[in-house]
Amino acid sequence: MSIKGKAWVFGENINTDQIFPKRYFKPVYDPGEMATHLMEGADEEFPRKVGDGDIIVGGNNFGCGSSREEAPGAMTEAGVAAVMAPSFGRIFLRNSINLGLPAVYVTDIDQHVSTGDEVELDLEAGVVRNLSTGYETTFQPINPELMKLMEAGGLVEYTRQVLSEKNV
Template identity: 50%
Template sequence: MRFSGKVWRYGHNVDTDVIIPARYLNTADMKELAAHAMEDIDPEFAGRVQQGDIIVAGKNFGCGSSREHAPGALKAAGVACVVAESFARIFYRNAINIGLPLIELGEGEINIKAGDMLEVDLAAGVAKNANTGESFTVPALPGFIQEIAQAGGLVSYTKKKLEK
């Protein structure tokens, strides 16, 4: 899996209430939720994010409540993947279930700024900041997680497996 997109940069402990505020959870329509994604931390995000853009964040991205709406809203908004130092475990699992790839880098300085263009090759385990030319290793996702993401999520992946 390969992605190339503009970076949206956030800090540590971005919780699910910031990713999709609870006041909008009266709908399960992901396109409607996408229109409000990240609005409490970045009011311009939902109106400016483009298909294929990438979120880069610090530690503990997706902490807070276990709502599946958070990764779903990001994916519906067009986010191709999220790169962070670490993820809350329930967010990580929910993202896998809906087919949103996550890249966990571990602690350390991530030299990527908002607006940079990032190219990610999950199969090769390499990312490149097109603005700086800097490349770095990213942990390759296990094959079955890449298959789930390519299928569009766990439900689609399971249906395809059952059809065979």
């Protein structure tokens, strides 16, 4: 699975409240509503600038803070195709995977990509390229079993597929 898109770079320790502020929590969301508040705590204009297929590049400890499935959920609603960072908050990483949003550890990627750069990730080969500068580096490829989950669109869709195949 290869992903190509425009990069949006954020700093270190971007927490889940900056990604999706708590004041917007609701029991049920209208499709797309979450996207209108994505990254608002870090850049108020971001929801109007981000586009389908874009890639978020974070600094160390991206997605730290409270367990908030809405954080990666808002990303998928906004059309974000992947997230890269040198390190992630553990719960953010798991929530991203469960929602089918590729989140990959890439050492010092925030030092080699600028907002607006065109980047390409090959999730199975473990290669990221900054097409704007020529920079290329590797990362640990996504486990084939997790890749199936992401290709299905997340844990819920993957489970539906598996149960359907087994006629359950």
